[in-house]
Amino acid sequence: MRLTTPGGLITRATLAAATSVAVLAGSLTVVLVIAITSGMVFSAYASDLLGFTHITLPSVVWPVVWSLCGLCAIVLFIRSITSAVRTGRADLLHRTTPLSKTAVDEPSNIESAVGRLARQIDVPKPPIRVDPTATPLAFTTSRPDDPIVRTSHDATPVIVVSEGLIEPLSESELSAVLAHELAHISNDDRRLLTVVLVPLIAAETLTPDEGSTSNVFEVCGHILSVIALIGVGVFSRGRELAADRAAAKLTGDPAALATALEKLDEAASAKPTADLRDHARSTNAITILPTVGDGPTSTGLRSTHPPLETRLEQLRSLAAD
Template sequence: MIAALGLIVLLPFVFVYTFLFLANTLGIALLEWATERPYHGEFYVDPIVLTVVVLAGLALQYRYGPRTALGSVGARVVSSDEYPDLHATLTRLAAQVDASKPDLAVVSSEVPNAFAVAGGSIRGLRGDDPGATGTVVVTTGLIERLEDDELEAVLAHELAHVKNRDANLMTVAWLLPTITYYLAIAAFYVLYGLYRLLGAGGGSSRSGNSDGRGLAVAIVVIVVCAVVTLAVSAMFWAASVLLYRVLSRHREYAADRAAAAITGSPAALASALETLDETMPELPDRDLRKLDGGTEALYVAPLEARAFGSKELVSTDIFPDTHPPTEDRIDRLRELARETDVPSEVARG
């Protein structure tokens, strides 16, 4: 966790200094060519200012990232009066691991899934525990489709994420992949827009040589800047996504084992995952898309891209393969069930 957090903090600095290096090499050469005069200065970023900006960005992501994720899927904090059984189960599980009880939120969706985020409030609303350090979210589809022991296992899985501070880490780790993704998209649309403009005759000039050169210079500068931005953003997107993917896959395995230890029934979580894996491809695209707020890596089970007949999910676009294969997770839990000699139909399967 410490090494991962260090990389999460380090990558934004490397990202900025990569752009700074390119600005002082390629950028200055481009500036001298465009102005036809030498440029004796250099671009500079104060390390203290950069540190403050990066840490502030991470802090803002930590503070508002959970609200954004929860708001994107329409999650609503619910009280113990609305869902007494779920609250009672979550309270008991939290007491077992000596953790503060997270807030409980529900998403009205037929898609059976769950996730957890850091922070205990959504749009200013709080659950029963004002000291909550996280929020566990379940869908109505999950509540309706799972048996009580399976639902308990899923809640234990999400509680493990909160207890182990996975939710905090993944919330912060979300920052750079998102920024680099949208920077790359913006650069692509600049190039595409320029291409369409020139293709429509917008680049023609009937003015003198000076105006013609000015237009050519502007086009070259825009293209070079856009291409460099696209290339660097794509490179750091790939690096940050790789880190995010490794973290996500590792935390899912760890949370599976923790849930099995908390509930004492690896078979229950295996059965729940099997139900989710079988159900997801059968659901209509529109139901799956309602949960597609870029929070793919947070779900207990991935929103399978194979179930989509048209476009890819935004989340699988930004964070591909963030979960281990569900079949592998089920096999590991079944093996764990056999090792602990838990008799069940799933363990014998």
């Protein structure tokens, strides 16, 4: 599905929103069924026990018990989703170091580039942190204590780049990558992607263990997870193309971003030095290139990124204009 025009991006967002609502509703339904079924089993045992003592409770008591079970289950479910989001954000940042405290060559050049680009695009300058991995990574994320889905623009995001991304790129190519991340910030993609990811996290909460399923509820969780992944992919692919386009216009050099993408793709293939499944599954992060691993970064409908050739084709057309 190559919906790359502004209207196409709206279509992508609509499809993703519809998918997310359906998955979240399905996940909540499964949780309620589990809770109410457990409550009914408990009430049956309790009724038998009270029967031995010749105590009879009003019939209205048991529906109240079932309702309380459902309410408690929903509260615990929401808390588990919130915890998963915050844990994912913490995982993204736990190995990183502020740019000024790293051994990166000429960090002031990166700082000045981010400051200049942030002024051009009219967003607050975000802090920059460096991940020591040799695998190319660049993403924008929130701090663990930021609101899950913020309602204002007060929270300042964090841009993370890896040493493996900085080393192979020229100054102009690195500026193009930073412009791509700032475009995500300007487009409010962190908040939007979090909204789309929450139903996926909800579905995955129903299936804590990978592999074979032990009951019908885990089967439902797996099905809902697959549907949610498709929704995330449809949305994220459009946002990546939009960020590429904005970065090219921001820097005035589409060729620099195209060259950076090609170099990073080659470097990622040549240096699979880290198990990046955690990065791939982490919440509220949009990487410059898909990370290695299963799940959201797989090919096809569930891919979070368009094919590299599609992105290069768009950049070439912008350069030709």
